[in-house]
Amino acid sequence: MNNKIQNIVIAGGGTAGWMAAAAFSKLLGKNLKITLVESDEIATVGVGEATIPPIRTFHKLLGIDEQELMRITNATFKLGVGFENWGQEGKNYIHSFGATGKECWAGEFHHFWLHGLRNGINADFGDYCYELQAAKAQKFALSKNTPINYAYHLDATIYAKYLREFSENLGVTRIEGKIQQVSKDHKSGNISSLTLASGQVINGDFFIDCTGFRGLLIEQALHTGFDDWSHWLPCDSAIAVQTKTISDPIPYTRSIAHKNGWQWKIPLQNRVGNGLVFCSKYCSDEEALNTLTKNIEGDILTEPRVIKFNTGRRRKGWNKNCVALGLSAGFIEPLESTSIHLIMSGIIRLLRLFPFDGIYQSAIDEYNNKLDSELNAVRDFIILHYKVTQREDSDFWLHCKNMDIPPSLAHKIQLFKDTGRVFLDDGDIFRVDSWTQVMIGQGIMPTQYHKIADIMNEKELNHFMSSLKASIANAVENLPSHADFIQQYCKSNS
Ligand code: FAD
Numbered sequence: 415m416n417n418k419i420q421n422i423v424i425a426g427g428g429t430a431g432w433m434a435a436a437a438f439s440k441l442l443g444k445n446l447k448i449t450l451v452e453s454d455e456i457a458t459v460g461v462g463e464a465t466i467p468p469i470r471t472f473h474k475l476l477g478i479d480e481q482e483l484m485r486i487t488n489a490t491f492k493l494g495v496g497f498e499n500w501g502q503e504g505k506n507y508i509h510s511f512g513a514t515g516k517e518c519w520a521g522e523f524h525h526f527w528l529h530g531l532r533n534g535i536n537a538d539f540g541d542y543c544y545e546l547q548a549a550k551a552q553k554f555a556l557s558k559n560t561p562i563n564y565a566y567h568l569d570a571t572i573y574a575k576y577l578r579e580f581s582e583n584l585g586v587t588r589i590e591g592k593i594q595q596v597s598k599d600h601k602s603g604n605i606s607s608l609t610l611a612s613g614q615v616i617n618g619d620f621f622i623d624c625t626g627f628r629g630l631l632i633e634q635a636l637h638t639g640f641d642d643w644s645h646w647l648p649c650d651s652a653i654a655v656q657t658k659t660i661s662d663p664i665p666y667t668r669s670i671a672h673k674n675g676w677q678w679k680i681p682l683q684n685r686v687g688n689g690l691v692f693c694s695k696y697c698s699d700e701e702a703l704n705t706l707t708k709n710i711e712g713d714i715l716t717e718p719r720v721i722k723f724n725t726g727r728r729r730k731g732w733n734k735n736c737v738a739l740g741l742s743a744g745f746i747e748p749l750e751s752t753s754i755h756l757i758m759s760g761i762i763r764l765l766r767l768f769p770f771d772g773i774y775q776s777a778i779d780e781y782n783n784k785l786d787s788e789l790n791a792v793r794d795f796i797i798l799h800y801k802v803t804q805r806e807d808s809d810f811w812l813h814c815k816n817m818d819i820p821p822s823l824a825h826k827i828q829l830f831k832d833t834g835r836v837f838l839d840d841g842d843i844f845r846v847d848s849w850t851q852v853m854i855g856q857g858i859m860p861t862q863y864h865k866i867a868d869i870m871n872e873k874e875l876n877h878f879m880s881s882l883k884a885s886i887a888n889a890v891e892n893l894p895s896h897a898d899f900i901q902q903y904c905k906s907n908s
Contacts, residue, residue, distance in 0.1 A: 419619040419735075419769050420446060425593060425608060425631055426624030427452030429462055429570055430740025430757045432577035433472075434622050437761045439584035440476050445770065450581070451608060451616060453592040458574065459626055459721065459741060461654050463680045463687045464492060464667045464751040465565040467511050468843075472758045476580070484904035486576055487568040488683040490663040491896060493549040495750065499671040500856055502804050507855030508666060509750075511563040512545025514847050515882060521864035524850045528834060528863035530879050533872055537883060539854050544886050549666040553893035556903070560889050565751070567667065567680045567687075589616065593625070596635035604735040605631055620769070623738040627745070632728055632738035639729040640744070646797045646819060647725035647747050648810075649675055653702045654689040654719050657712035662897035669749060672705050673697075673808040678748065683906045685715060691748065694722075696810040731785040732778045737764050744789070747796045755843065759788060787841025794823040795844050795852075802827065802856040827858070834860035 422438060424431050427450055435450045473480065483489065494510030501507070515523025527539055540546040545563055548554060556562065582588060591610035599606045607617045623631035632638050644650060663681035670677045675692030690706040697705075699720050706718070727744030731737060738744075739760045746752060763784055767777045801819050805811035819827075822839065829835055830853055836846045870878060893899075 417619065417772050419772065421617065421619045422446050422448050422622065423608065423616055423618030423620070424448065424450040424622045424624055426626060426740070426742070427574065427578065427588070428458035428624060428626060428740060429574050429754060430742070431622075431624035432574045432581060433754075433757050434624060434739055434761050435581035435586045436476055436577040436584075437472070437765065439581045439586045441765060442768065443584050447587075448581075448585070449587045449589060449616060449618070451589045451591060451593060451610070454590055455592055458571070460571065460719070461652070461687070461689065461721065462570045462748070462754055463682070464495075464567050464678070464748075466751050466755050466843075467563050467565045468755060469565055469758060472762075478580070481904045483576065484566065484568070485906050487566075487572045488685070488906045488908060489566045489568040489904065490681055490683060490900060491554050491665045492565045492567050492667060493545045493554070493562070493665045495667045495669050496549070497669050497671070497799070497852075497855060499805075500669070500676075500799060500803060502857065503807065505857070507851070508540060508546050508549055509848060509851045509855065510540070510543055510546035510549055510666075511565065512543045512847075513563075513845075514539060514546070514851065515542040521866035522836070522846055522850070524854070525834060525863040525867040526870070526875065526878070528860060529867035530875055533875060535876065535879050537879065539851065541883050542879075542886065544889060547886050547890045548893055549664075551890050551893070552662065552664050552896050553890055554665050554896040554899045555893045564665075567663075567682055569682055589614070593630060596631055598635060602734070603636075605635060619735065620773075621736045622764075623736055623742045624740050626741045627723060629728065629738060629742040631736050632733060632742055636733050636736060638733045638738075640724070641726050641729060642724060643726040643746070643793060644724060646793070646817065647800070648693045648695065648813060648817075649691045649747065650723060650725065651694050651699065651702065652689050652691045652721045652723070652748070653699065653706055654687070654721065655706065655710065655717075656715040657686045657688055657710050658715060659683075659685055660712040662895065663900070665896040667751065670709070671805070672709075674705075674810045675702070676749070677706065677709055679710075683900060684908050686710075686712060693810055696808065696813075727789050730778075730782050731760060732764075732781040735773055737781070746789070746792055749796050749799060750792075750844075752792050752796070752843070756788070756792070759843070760785070784841065787839065788843065789841075790820070790822065791839050791842035791844070794820055794826065794839075795842075795848070797823055798827070798849075798852055799856070802853060802858060804857060827853070830860055831858055832861060834863045
């Protein structure tokens with residue numbers, strides 16, 4: 415397969431397609447001819463509005479101006495996800511993007527916190543995290559002196575449009591039309607061209623499949639195969655609706671567990687994105703709609719829309735001369751807003767391995783091996799939220815509580831219970847702090863802590879913990895409200 419690759423074709427123009435077009439045109443536009451095909455007849459999935467912090471690095475790489483992007487996409491700041499009723503009904507916690515406390519070389523902060531608890535310092539783990547406290551207080555500011563780790567809530571449709579304009583300005587050719595046939599080279603099995611309903615044939619050397627759940631190239635043409643993860647991630651449906659904003663936007667995503675699934679609330683400047691993720695085995699579409707409409711505020715702006723999905727992943731992200739990005743590569747769960755991140759990391763990996771001088775199996779293997787590690791780590795982190803619940807109020811939660819889980823996750827939970835230790839696996843996009851925030855937040859209390867925490871005597875520990883907590887409270891006190899900061903930094907016109 416060692417022919418020069420000069421002509422890339424991106425199939426599909428949702429978030430995945432336009433993110434890929436933007437990155438490739440910005441960084442490799444001088445070396446490659448880039449064409450994107452999308453069909454106005456086939457809608458994008460229309461959800462996917464919460465992100466995680468590395469998206470900022472992606473935008474920096476592209477030279478995107480944050481304030482302009484936020485104004486145009488009606489974006490708000492996101493400091494984490496607030497989980498309500500997950501561990502138990504009535505119990506809430508926030509998984510924030512911030513670091514909790516201060517680390518030391520041998521033991522993370524949670525060991526000091528556990529030591530403090532035994533000494534009668536009864537503060538929440540989250541009291542020692544700046545981002546978490548700012549989220550709770552609904553405050554936000556950007557400052558050089560006190561860095562804050564954040565992501566965005568943004569309008570997915572406008573985001574794709576913004577990236578489209580960005581890419582077209584950099585020379586990407588957009589072709590509107592429905593792909594009807596994917597042709598392959600008989601000898602190599604590589605994809606050679608796409609034929610549109612109009613009869614137009616689009617030839618390419620390398621194809622990026624961004625056609626959404628259909629996986630028109632990666633699955634329907636290349637038969638790559640799909641690993642189904644629904645035995646670990648049983649939700650297979652969502653119902654989405656947008657509502658009018660009735661109060662100031664909060665700087666975090668709300669994830670509210672219900673009897674048969676969970677609800678998201680994503681605050682934008684001009685509206686709120688709402689949805690219920692549920693499992694069709696335990697809940698009908700009608701019941702889901704009922705639950706959702708009972709739990710939203712503000713006038714409904716859009717017709718409620720049901721979206722069906724299978725949790726799992728394409729067996730290979732890169733197969734022959736095709737890489738799948740976005741929903742065509744698989745879907746884990748929107749719970750921790752990882753899908754857009756996975757699109758971005760797939761793009762970066764492909765940029766780094768791009769086969770200018772022909773496709774080598776070693777490059778394909780490297781891409782797929784790294785993807786495997788990344789997906790397994792994300793999968794385990796998402797399953798953790800479902801598995802570590804004490805809820806028994808429905809068959810759905812009983813199933814989650816009692817289900818088998820991947821051995822890698824079972825080990826991680828057991829290690830934390832037994833020793834208080836957390837080690838990250840290769841490819842984990844979350845931090846030790848993320849794992850501890852969720853495990854502690856959902857009620858796991860380790861039986862011991864690392865004795866490095868005993869380095870401080872009782873007096874020193876008291877002083878360390880109370881001054882840390884006070885300095886965070888003080889910094890948060892001095893922040894403007896999230897709404898005020900948006901007003902002066904990136905107020906949208908709509
Ligand atoms: P799509 O948006 O489905 O786009 C597919 C494109 O392919 C369209 O342009 C379509 O026209 C084109 N196409 C398809 N077939 C053809 C054809 N035959 N001919 C021509 N063109 C074709 N991700 C997050 O990061 N954060 C979240 O908060 C989040 N929430 C989600 C909630 C739900 C319920 C779901 C289901 C997903 C969520 N996601 C989230 C995932 C996120 O929505 C997607 O990763 C993202 O939108 C990318 O989608 P896509 O571009 O792969 O596919």
